[in-house]
Amino acid sequence: MVVGLFSSFSRVRPITPLAKPVFAWHLLVVESSERLSKSRPRCLRCFSSTTTPTNLERTRNIGIIAHIDAGKTTTTERMLYYSGFTRTIGDVDDGSTVTDFLPAERARGITIQSAAITFNWPPQKLGETESLSIRDLEAKGLPRSAVSHTINLIDTPGHADFTFEVLRSLRILDGAVCILDGVAGVEAQTERVWHQASTYRIPRIVYVNKLDRDGAAFGRTVREVGLRLQGWPALCQIPWFKGGNGRFTGVADVVSLRGLLWEEGGDGKAVKIVDLKTLEELENQLAQELKKARIALVELLSEHDEVMVERFLESEEDHLAVPSNDILSSLRRCLLQQGNRIIPIFAGASYRNMGVQPLLDSVINLLPSPTESPEPEVSIDGIKGGLQRLLDGDLIMEHKRKASTKIKQKKRGSHAMKESSVEKLESCALAFKVVSDAKRGALVYVRVYSGSLNRNCFLYNTNLNVTERAQRLLKMYANEAVEVDSIPAGHIGVVVGLKHARTGDTLISYAGGKSAPPEPLNAVQLRPIDVPPPVFFASIEPQSLQEEKSLRDALALLLREDPSLHVTMDEDSGQTLLSGMGELHLEIARDRLVNDLKAKASMGRIEISYRECPLGQSSPVTSIFDREIAGRKGKAGCTAIIEPFDPAADQGLPKDVIFVEGRDGNQVVIRSPGLTSAKGEGSKVPEDASVLPPHLNISAVGSSLYHGCLAALARGPQFSYPMHSAKVTLTFDISDHLFGSETSVSALSGAARLATQSAIKDLVTAKPNGGTALMEPVMNVLISVDEGSLGSVVHDISSARGGHIIALDEDTSVISSTVSSSPQSMEEAPAIDITRIYAPPDPFGTVGVDISLRSTTNHHRTIAAKVPLKEMVGYLKHLRSLTGGRGTFVMNVDRFEKMAPQRQKAILADLTNVY
Numbered sequence: 001m002v003v004g005l006f007s008s009f010s011r012v013r014p015i016t017p018l019a020k021p022v023f024a025w026h027l028l029v030v031e032s033s034e035r036l037s038k039s040r041p042r043c044l045r046c047f048s049s050t051t052t053p054t055n056l057e058r059t060r061n062i063g064i065i066a067h068i069d070a071g072k073t074t075t076t077e078r079m080l081y082y083s084g085f086t087r088t089i090g091d092v093d094d095g096s097t098v099t100d101f102l103p104a105e106r107a108r109g110i111t112i113q114s115a116a117i118t119f120n121w122p123p124q125k126l127g128e129t130e131s132l133s134i135r136d137l138e139a140k141g142l143p144r145s146a147v148s149h150t151i152n153l154i155d156t157p158g159h160a161d162f163t164f165e166v167l168r169s170l171r172i173l174d175g176a177v178c179i180l181d182g183v184a185g186v187e188a189q190t191e192r193v194w195h196q197a198s199t200y201r202i203p204r205i206v207y208v209n210k211l212d213r214d215g216a217a218f219g220r221t222v223r224e225v226g227l228r229l230q231g232w233p234a235l236c237q238i239p240w241f242k243g244g245n246g247r248f249t250g251v252a253d254v255v256s257l258r259g260l261l262w263e264e265g266g267d268g269k270a271v272k273i274v275d276l277k278t279l280e281e282l283e284n285q286l287a288q289e290l291k292k293a294r295i296a297l298v299e300l301l302s303e304h305d306e307v308m309v310e311r312f313l314e315s316e317e318d319h320l321a322v323p324s325n326d327i328l329s330s331l332r333r334c335l336l337q338q339g340n341r342i343i344p345i346f347a348g349a350s351y352r353n354m355g356v357q358p359l360l361d362s363v364i365n366l367l368p369s370p371t372e373s374p375e376p377e378v379s380i381d382g383i384k385g386g387l388q389r390l391l392d393g394d395l396i397m398e399h400k401r402k403a404s405t406k407i408k409q410k411k412r413g414s415h416a417m418k419e420s421s422v423e424k425l426e427s428c429a430l431a432f433k434v435v436s437d438a439k440r441g442a443l444v445y446v447r448v449y450s451g452s453l454n455r456n457c458f459l460y461n462t463n464l465n466v467t468e469r470a471q472r473l474l475k476m477y478a479n480e481a482v483e484v485d486s487i488p489a490g491h492i493g494v495v496v497g498l499k500h501a502r503t504g505d506t507l508i509s510y511a512g513g514k515s516a517p518p519e520p521l522n523a524v525q526l527r528p529i530d531v532p533p534p535v536f537f538a539s540i541e542p543q544s545l546q547e548e549k550s551l552r553d554a555l556a557l558l559l560r561e562d563p564s565l566h567v568t569m570d571e572d573s574g575q576t577l578l579s580g581m582g583e584l585h586l587e588i589a590r591d592r593l594v595n596d597l598k599a600k601a602s603m604g605r606i607e608i609s610y611r612e613c614p615l616g617q618s619s620p621v622t623s624i625f626d627r628e629i630a631g632r633k634g635k636a637g638c639t640a641i642i643e644p645f646d647p648a649a650d651q652g653l654p655k656d657v658i659f660v661e662g663r664d665g666n667q668v669v670i671r672s673p674g675l676t677s678a679k680g681e682g683s684k685v686p687e688d689a690s691v692l693p694p695h696l697n698i699s700a701v702g703s704s705l706y707h708g709c710l711a712a713l714a715r716g717p718q719f720s721y722p723m724h725s726a727k728v729t730l731t732f733d734i735s736d737h738l739f740g741s742e743t744s745v746s747a748l749s750g751a752a753r754l755a756t757q758s759a760i761k762d763l764v765t766a767k768p769n770g771g772t773a774l775m776e777p778v779m780n781v782l783i784s785v786d787e788g789s790l791g792s793v794v795h796d797i798s799s800a801r802g803g804h805i806i807a808l809d810e811d812t813s814v815i816s817s818t819v820s821s822s823p824q825s826m827e828e829a830p831a832i833d834i835t836r837i838y839a840p841p842d843p844f845g846t847v848g849v850d851i852s853l854r855s856t857t858n859h860h861r862t863i864a865a866k867v868p869l870k871e872m873v874g875y876l877k878h879l880r881s882l883t884g885g886r887g888t889f890v891m892n893v894d895r896f897e898k899m900a901p902q903r904q905k906a907i908l909a910d911l912t913n914v915y
C-alpha cells in the first residue's frame with residue numbers, strides 16, 4: 001500500500017493503492033528516498049558502460065531549450081539528483097551546478113556551452129519490470145517509464161548571443177523539453193528557439209516552471225503557448241495551489257487522474273500520490289478542474305488521432321474512463337507525427353523541488369528514441385537525401401549519374417568510385433561540440449548516426465580531408481567521464497585525441513583503415529549548418545612577442561570549439577581581429593582565452609563589423625607571385641576583376657569556368673582557359689587536366705585560388721572592413737600563369753591574394769563609379785513588452801532608432817520563424833483559435849478564464865522590427881528603462897545594407913571621434 005510519507009500528512013486517510021506504477025518514481029515513494037541515497041554510493045561514475053542500458057529503444061537524446069533564466073539549469077540539477085547521479089542539489093545562485101561547469105558560466109550564473117550529460121531514468125533496478133520490452137510493457141498496460149532508460153541530456157544556453165550554440169545542439173537531438181517561466185510566459189528567445197527546433201522536426205514538450213512565484217499564471221502561459229508557438233496545448237498537468245488560491249504545492253495529473261503533492265521545503269524525492277476520489281475530498285475545486293482538463297485532453301487528442309476516438313468509444317464515451325496508458329500512447333503518436341501541432345504541457349517549480357520527476361517520466365513516455373526520429377539529412381556535393389539513401393547506395397548512384405556524363409576517367413593516384421564503397425562505411429558521426437579540457441585535451445562530442453564508432457578506429461574528417469585516430473572514447477557525465485570501447489549509432493559520446501576535428505565536422509570510419517575513403521564518400525556531410533556572419537569584432541593583442549604563439553594556439557582551439565567566432569589578420573596594422581555574433585559572445589570568448597586557456601593577451605574595444613561593397617568595376621589586374629615558400633621556389637599568376645555582386649541577377653557563367661563559390665555575401669568565379677574545353681553553356685566541369693604538373697589537379701587549382709581570394713576580401717580598400725556584395729572573377733590562363741613544377745598550391749593562393757588585393761585597390765580609382773560604400777548589419781529584432789510600454793517602445797524603435805516595425809503580436813510568430821531563419825511548414829498551417837484552448841483559471845491572474853485573444857496579450861506584446869545594429873548597441877538598458885525593467889528582446893542578422901551617403905558620413909564621423 002502506498003502511504004503518505006510526510007508526517008504533516010498523517011491525518012490524511014491512507015491513500016488508495018495504485019494497481020500499476022503509473023509513475024515510475026512512485027516506487028521510490030514506497031521504498032523511500034532513504035534507500036536511494038544510502039544504497040547508491042555517491043556516484044558520478046555509478047553508470048559505467050556495463051550497467052547502462054544501451055538498448056536504443058531505451059535511449060533518449062534530449063535537450064532543454066528556453067529563454068534565459070527560465071530555469072533550465074535549476075531543472076537539470078534536480079533531474080541529476082532524482083536520478084541518483086548527484087547526492088546534493090546544485091544551485092545556480094551559488095555557482096555549484098554540475099552542468100554550468102566553466103568558470104565563466106559559474107561566475108555569470110548563465111549557461112554558455114551546452115553540457116552533454118548522461119544519466120538513467122528511472123534509476124535502475126526498479127523491479128521485475130526491468131527486463132520487459134516495450135511490447136511487453138504495452139501488453140501489461142504499463143508506461144515506458146516503468147523501466148530504466150538512458151537519457152543523454154544537452155543543456156543549451158538561453159542567451160541570444162549563443163543561438164548558434166543552440167542550433168548546433170538542436171540538430172543532434174531527438175526531442176526537447178521547453179521550459180517556460182510561469183510568470184513571464186512565452187518569451188522572445190523561447191519563440192525563436194522553438195521555431196528553430198521546428199526546422200529539425202524535434203518533438204517537444206513544455207514545462208511551465210516557477211509556479212511558486214508571485215504573479216505566476218499557468219492558464220495565461222498555456223494560451224500564450226497556443227498563440228506564440230502556434231500549437232494546440234495538451235494539458236497533461238494542472239497546478240495545485242493549496243485551497244485553490246494558496247501556495248503552489250503540487251500538480252493534478254490529467255493523464256492518470258491523480259494528485260501529486262510535494263512536501264514543502266523537502267528535497268522533493270518523497271511525493272504523495274492521491275487518486276481522484278481522495279482529491280475530491282481534499283481539494284474538490286481542483287478535482288473538478290482536473291475532470292474538465294481530462295475531458296479537454298481526450299477531446300483534443302480525438303481531433304488529431306483516430307485511435308483515440310476508438311479508445312473513447314470503447315470507454316463508453318466516458319472521458320474519465322479512457323485508460324491513462326492509452327492517453328500516453330495517443331500523445332506520443334501525435335507528438336511523433338510529422339507536422340503535428342500538439343504541445344503536451346507540464347507544470348512545476350524546480351527550485352522548490354516540485355514537478356521534476358513526472359517531467360522525467362514524460363521525457364521517457366512521450367519523446368522519441370533515436371530509432372523513432374526522422375533520419376538526418378546527408379549531402380554529397382550538393383546532392384541531398386536521408387541517411388538511409390546514403391547507406392543504400394542511392395545517393396552515391398545519383399552522384400555518379402550526374403558526374404559520369406561529364407567527368408572523364410580519373411587521373412592516376414585518385415580512387416576509382418566503386419558502387420560497393422558504401423558497404424565499407426563503418427560508421428558516420430557528427431562532431432557537434434569541441435571542448436578543451438585542462439586534463440584530457442580537446443574533447444570532441446559526437447552523435448553517431450550509423451554503425452559503431454570504435455576505440456582506435458581511424459576517423460576521416462570530410463570537412464577537412466584529414467584522417468585521425470580515435471584514441472579514446474568516453475561517456476560524459478557533465479565534466480566527469482567513463483571510458484568506453486565503442487559508441488553505437490543513436491548515442492552521444494566523446495572522442496579524445498583528435499587534433500583537427502571542429503564543431504560541425506562530419507567524421508566517418510571506413511574499412512580501408514587510415515587511407516581516405518573513395519570519392520564521393522569522402523564528401524559526405526551530415527546536417528550541415530550555415531554559420532551566421534559575425535557582426536562585432538575586437539582586436540586581440542598578445543602581451544609580449546613571446547606570447548604570440550601561445551595566443552595563436554589558444555585562438556585556434558577557441559575556433560575549433562566555436563565556429564561562429566572568426567579570426568582574421570589585418571595585414572596593414574598587423575592586428576589580429578576576433579569577430580563574433582554579439583558583444584557578450586566576444587566578452588565570453590575573451591574570458592575563455594584569458595582565464596581558461598591562459599593566453600596572455602588583451603582585447604580591444606568591441607566594435608560593429610561593417611562591410612564595404614564595390615560601387616563599380618575594377619580594371620583587370622594581373623599579379624605574378626614569385627617567392628620562396630618554406631625553402632621552395634613558388635611561382636604562379638592570375639588576373640582578377642572585382643565588381644558588384646547581385647545574387648538575384650541571373651548571371652550565366654562563361655564556358656571556361658572551373659570553380660564557383662559564394663561566401664559572406666561575395667561570389668568567386670574562377671575561369672581557366674586552356675584547362676577546359678567545355679562544351680555546353682555554363683559547364684563547370686574540367687575536361688582536360690593533363691597540362692597540369694603531377695602535384696596539381698583542377699580541384700586543387702580552384703580551391704587554392706579561391707582561398708587566396710577570400711583572404712584578400714577580408715579587407716576593403718577605403719575603410720578596412722571586409723568586402724561584401726562583391727563578385728571576383730579570377731582567370732588562371734595556363735599559357736601565362738602556370739610555371740611548371742614551381743606552380744604549387746601555396747603559390748596559386750598567393751597569386752590570387754595579390755591579384756584580388758590589387759583589383760580591390762583599383763576600385764578606388766575606377767571610373768565612372770569609383771570606390772566603395774559602407775554596409776551595415778540590419779537586425780531582425782523581436783521585442784517583448786507589456787501593453788503599457790508598447791507605444792513608447794514602438795515610437796523609440798521607429799523614430800529614434802530608424803527601425804521599421806514589421807509586425808505586432810499575432811503576426812510575429814511568422815517573423816520569429818524568420819528570426820530563427822527556419823521557415824517551416826507548421827507556420828503555414830492555419831492559426832490556432834485560442835478561444836478553443838482549454839486552460840484552468842489563474843487564481844492570481846488579473847484576467848478571467850474566458851479570455852479573448854487581445855486580452856491574453858494584454859500583459860505581453862511582441863514587436864517585430866528591422867533595425868540597424870548600431871542603434872541596438874546597449875539597447876537592453878534603454879528598453880529596461882522604457883518598460884520598468886520588464887522588456888526583453890532577441891535579434892539576429894537579417895542582412896547587410898548599403899548606407900545612404902549621409903548616414904555613412906555620420907557613422908564615419910562617429911568612428912573617428914572615438915579614436
Ligand SMILES: Nc1nc2c(ncn2[C@@H]2O[C@H](COP(=O)(O)OP(=O)(O)OP(=O)(O)O)[C@@H](O)[C@H]2O)c(=O)[nH]1
Binds near residue numbers: 075157212
Ligand atoms: N522561484 C523560483 N525560482 C526559480 C525556479 N527555477 C529557477 N529559479 C531561479 O531562476 C534563476 C534562473 O535559473 P537558471 O536555472 O539559472 O536558469 P537558466 O534557464 O539555466 O538560465 P541560463 O543558463 O542563463 O539560460 C535562478 O535564480 C534560479 O534560482 C523556480 O521554480 N522558482
